[in-house]
Amino acid sequence: MANMDLFSDPVLTRESVEAVIDLAKRFKEEKGRIPVFMEVCGSHTMALAKTGIKARLKDYVQLIAGPGCPVCVTDQKSIDAMVQLSEEPNTILCTFGDMMRVPGSKSTLMKAKTEGKDIRVVYSPLDSVHIAEENPDKEVIFLGIGFETTIPILALTVREAARKDLNNYSIWMATKLVEPVLRALLSSEEVKLDGFLLPGHVSVVLGKQSYRYLADEYTISGVITGFEPVELLSGIYKLLVLQLEKRVKIINDYTYVVRDKGNVVAQTLLEEYLEAHDEVWRGMGTISNSGLVLKEQYAQFDAKKKFNILVGEPRVTKCRCGEIVRGLITPEECVLFNKSCTPTHPIGPCMVSTEGTCAAHFQFMREV
Amino acid sequence: MQRISLAHGEGGELTHQLIQDLFIQSFGHSEQTKLDSAILAIPSQTIAVTTDSYVIKPIFFPGGNIGKLAITGTVNDLAVSGAIPHVITAGFMIEEGFPIKSLKEIVHTMASEAERAGVNIVAGDTKVVEKGSVDGLFINTTGIGVIQEQHRLKPEMVQEGDSVIISGTIGDHGVAILSARQELGLLTDVRSDCASLNHLIHELLEEIEGIRIMRDPTRGGLATTLVELCEDCHFTMEIDEASIPVRRDVQGGCDILGYDPLYLANEGKVVIIVDSNDRQKALDILKNHELGKDAGVIGQITSCHVQSGKLLLKTAVGTTRRLNRLSGQLLPRIC
Structure with missing residues (x-):
């Protein structure tokens, strides 16, 4: 086991910053521009902002936040449907905390809760199965948002609910997958990248081998990275080394957590209960096979089949979350940022989620 | 199990019994109960008054219970204002069906904590409300403290270079409560830091002239408390x-769930702004005391008399960012 204290050691952090800056300067000398890397994961975005790394490196390395915040990439219509779901009679809606303040076109889950709707924040999706067990006369619905990190646990709740013979538990599936969105992003060629900081958590499930397509098909490097300052800097450092040595490679820099093959048990759960499905992404439209839904034999646990929720077209705002999740603009380029859109009065999901790019910039990167 | 019924709050025989057998026995103020008010002789011209309602869930948690908190919270509010806590009043709003055994335990804890802090509980009130009207038990305490002229805090004296000291680790209470709610999904041994700080603070005020101002970083955590201090006193x-x-x-639990210890509640910590010449002396006193053994200097005042005071955080990578007060509710994240 690695010594975790070392990864946030202030002296080592400062030395790592200097080492990264040295390499970044060499990159600029050779290429006449600064390197551009994308951190795919929302937790990376937060950590890079909170630790000050993003601000410290801004003249040397451009770090672009990618589509890795599960709440932020959720289509507005889908969010509206979830908020509307809370209106269903005789239901208990269970959700991760991130969703509570996400603005729907008309309301939020937080407002619905204040108005008396039974909405519960859970830490683990499995808690919602217990809630269903304790409330047999109520329909318990879990809002299934998340990437591969979270999805196996959703499958686990279905296994638990089936084992307990519960017929009052279901999931509103709105999951997203990393590979299809990275492929869509790279194929669109909207952003020019020199490499990816690959998500530590998702990689625990997927494993290093799942990223081969990046190097093989798109000739772009990626480093699987942890979340502490020294780990983040090490990831950036290794991307710079690959660039300077003109090599394309996927590196696992989080070996004490991530395996080559990933978590096979979790992968088996996914295969057993779920199947690929076209998902709509905020600002990106429908991406083929970019989400997972329950297989037909588990339809009784599928809230989308159980409840007939119809929503109209979403309210149009000037929110530019759609461009932010694609890495096209920074939050500061949105006219709403830090004016009419703040964490207290959010207009788009990127300002609310604990992994949102706008929230990261608002909390940690506003001008002193 | 015996439980509180609505009859306990109706003012009749059961109310009398509850007051006599539990409250008066524990708080020991039979003299004051002869009149409808407590009549006090206050040994000072200047007094400090504070009130707070305690609605914590769960009522019992590692390191304390709602009763202990109701005493320490009010005692600390007085103490950080430079007052010597003198008397406290306690109002109980009890939900019908609340176990009498639990009420006794809470009242006994209050009595022993009040004794430890050296305050008398001189007046009280009990109301019982229908099931569902409150969540178990709510307590309101009001405290009166006396201010000694030589201990009066001097926020107007704050100057550039003054040191900022915290009396110990932050976020313990917040994480202890989250664990006790079993919402963390993980077990921690973290206990709430709830404790009466008045003796420690009194010692500091006795020994150190250069103490400018103090605050207890409770709800909203250290960051919110300091932001308010900077804004109220116009310094950065x-x-x-x-x-x-x-x-x-605490850090580990926060990392997993997406919380920041800077914004988690503390119930036994004090932030002190002190003349930098007195910094070491203050630290020595704190570290010599059980409640201040993890004390440390965490920063300094960088400018005074500014229009809008700011709190800045220097990160390990050498950047500086502004900290703001907690916005909205703390919510756990997805992954």
Whole structure:
């Protein structure tokens, strides 16, 4: 086991910053521009902002936040449907905390809760199965948002609910997958990248081998990275080394957590209960096979089949979350940022989620 | 199990019994109960008054219960204002069906904590409400403290270079409560830090002239408290991330759930702004005391008499960012 204290050691952090800056300067000398890397994961975005790394490196390395915040990439219509779901009679809606303040076109889950709707924040999706067990006369619905990190646990709740013979538990599936969105992003060629900081958590499930397509098909490097300052800097450092040595490679820099093959048990759960499905992404439209839904034999646990929720077209705002999740603009380029859109009065999901790019910039990167 | 019924709150025989057998026995103020008010002789011309309602869930948690908190919270509010806590009043709003055994335990805890802090509980009130009207038990306490002229705090004396000291690790209470709610999904040994700080603070005020102002960083955590201090007193403060004491298990729990210890509640900590010449002396006194053994200097005042005071955080990578007050409710994240 690695010594975790070392990864946030202030002296080592400062030395790592200097080492990264040295390499970044060499990159600029050779290429006449600064390197551009994308951190795919929302937790990376937060950590890079909170630790000050993003601000410290801004003249040397451009770090672009990618589509890795599960709440932020959720289509507005889908969010509206979830908020509307809370209106269903005789239901208990269970959700991760991130969703509570996400603005729907008309309301939020937080407002619905204040108005008396039974909405519960859970830490683990499995808690919602217990809630269903304790409330047999109520329909318990879990809002299934998340990437591969979270999805196996959703499958686990279905296994638990089936084992307990519960017929009052279901999931509103709105999951997203990393590979299809990275492929869509790279194929669109909207952003020019020199490499990816690959998500530590998702990689625990997927494993290093799942990223081969990046190097093989798109000739772009990626480093699987942890979340502490020294780990983040090490990831950036290794991307710079690959660039300077003109090599394309996927590196696992989080070996004490991530395996080559990933978590096979979790992968088996996914295969057993779920199947690929076209998902709509905020600002990106429908991406083929970019989400997972329950297989037909588990339809009784599928809230989308159980409840007939119809929503109209979403309210149009000037929110530019759609461009932010694609890495096209920074939050500061949105006219709403830090004016009419703040964490207290959010207009788009990127300002609310604990992994949102706008929230990261608002909390940690506003001008002193 | 015996439980509180609505009849306990109707003012009749059961109310009398509850007051006589539990409250008066525990709080020992039979003399004051002869009149409808407590009549007090206050040994000072200047007094401090504070009130707070305690609605914590769960009512019992590692390191304390709602009763202990109702005493320590009010005692600390007085103490950080430079007052010597003198008397406290306690109002109980009890939900019908609340176990009498639990009420007794809570009242006994209050009595012993009041004794430890050296305050008398001189007046009280009990109401019983229908099931569902309150969540178990709510307590309101009001405290009166006396201000000694030589201990009066001097926020107007704050100057550039003054030191900022915290008396110990932050976020312990917040994480202890989250664990006790079993919402963390993980077990921690973290106990609430709830404790009466008045003796420690009194010693500091006795020994050190250069104490400018103090606050207890409760709800909203250290960051919110300091932001308010900077705004109220029109100065800018810079704190150093690496020097803020945080227990490893508190940091670990926060990392997993997406919380920031800077915004988690503390119930036994004090932030002190002190003349930098007195910094070491203050630290020595704190570290010599059980409740201040993890104390540390976390920053300094960088400018005074500014229009809008700011709290700045110096990160390990050498950047500085502004800290703001907690916005909205703390919510756990997805992954």
